[in-house]
Amino acid sequence: MKNNDNFFLRNIWYYALPSNQIKPGMMVSRIFLGEPVLLIRDRDGKVSAMTDICPHRAVPLSCGRFDGQEVECCYHGWRFNSGGRCTAIPSLVEEQKMDLSRFDVQSYAVREMQGNIWIYMPDRDRPQPPEMDIPVIPGFDEQPPQFVEVMRFPCFIDHAVVGLMDPAHSPYVHQSWWWRNQQLHEEVKQFDASPYGFTIPRHRLPANGGRLYWLIGGGVPEIEISFRLPGVRVEQSTIGKHRVVNLTTVTPISDTETEVTFSIYSTLRWVGFFKPLLHVLAQTFLGQDRTVVEKQQIGLKYNPVLRLIKDSDMQAQWYYQLKREYARSLAEGREFVNPVKSQILRWRA
Numbered sequence: 001m002k003n004n005d006n007f008f009l010r011n012i013w014y015y016a017l018p019s020n021q022i023k024p025g026m027m028v029s030r031i032f033l034g035e036p037v038l039l040i041r042d043r044d045g046k047v048s049a050m051t052d053i054c055p056h057r058a059v060p061l062s063c064g065r066f067d068g069q070e071v072e073c074c075y076h077g078w079r080f081n082s083g084g085r086c087t088a089i090p091s092l093v094e095e096q097k098m099d100l101s102r103f104d105v106q107s108y109a110v111r112e113m114q115g116n117i118w119i120y121m122p123d124r125d126r127p128q129p130p131e132m133d134i135p136v137i138p139g140f141d142e143q144p145p146q147f148v149e150v151m152r153f154p155c156f157i158d159h160a161v162v163g164l165m166d167p168a169h170s171p172y173v174h175q176s177w178w179w180r181n182q183q184l185h186e187e188v189k190q191f192d193a194s195p196y197g198f199t200i201p202r203h204r205l206p207a208n209g210g211r212l213y214w215l216i217g218g219g220v221p222e223i224e225i226s227f228r229l230p231g232v233r234v235e236q237s238t239i240g241k242h243r244v245v246n247l248t249t250v251t252p253i254s255d256t257e258t259e260v261t262f263s264i265y266s267t268l269r270w271v272g273f274f275k276p277l278l279h280v281l282a283q284t285f286l287g288q289d290r291t292v293v294e295k296q297q298i299g300l301k302y303n304p305v306l307r308l309i310k311d312s313d314m315q316a317q318w319y320y321q322l323k324r325e326y327a328r329s330l331a332e333g334r335e336f337v338n339p340v341k342s343q344i345l346r347w348r349a
């Protein structure tokens, strides 16, 4: 596999940011897929997004003001509503009637659910309405996550996704006294196709895996893990009567930077009290993934052929196949056909 066929999936929802990072009346300037995006939350709490460039003379709109209803550019005071409509050009005199709609800013569809804001990144040449829904964390209604950790990886999205789903790196990358040991053992897992991705159906956690879950007590942990495009992983665990769901999302910032967001939803009330500890653990764990990805960048500069193997790299291969199929199905205007076939994968880790 050659490394230079990097492209971003478009016409798809990406995780943008945690809801609590943008309060009513606030604007947040971000870059997604190399595009500057201004996110605003109006007085009534509704989040909208538009291109963060003034159509007049290109000053970022985020340099201006937001009154909870409209954004005003700091250069000549042009104003835009939450839909990106140009509503005022102060320099025009009474007789200078102008069709302001010529100066609208591109807007983006955004959705807010369960404490997360998602953004639909269209293909501007071939825009299509959303075909898939944003992922829902079952059983948590409108509840926000109890814990969120965000980390930037210095790489193209594919390497962050593949690195996070890679089952064979743990004993080498995630060495901590509280997390496993160097002894490799064989893992056997069933994988099924699921919407825009694949799922490891609910299974019992082996006694030697996930020491942290056993700390919670209350029975044998059962776990289901699913992955879907463009880079969303949901791990649902049941421990006795309790449920813990971990949502990990991957969002491209640019060709060389990717944001990974790790959130925890759970029925365990004490999770909130352990935020500082969870923060340290998440920083350590994700930091180990980031460090190895940093090293990988050194080699990737030479654009080598990557030799993916069976079965431990099968999920990586599926990811590339899913991504290509999504792009192709859109380009050809046909239905997405999931390339994943149900099967058992075995590896040592």
Ligand code: FES
Binding pocket: 054, 055, 056, 057, 058, 059, 073, 074, 075, 076, 077, 078
């Ligand atoms: S550059 Fe924004 S109003 Fe002129």
Ligand SMILES: [Fe+2]
Binding pocket: 163, 164, 169, 170, 173, 174, 289
């Ligand atoms: Fe990892």
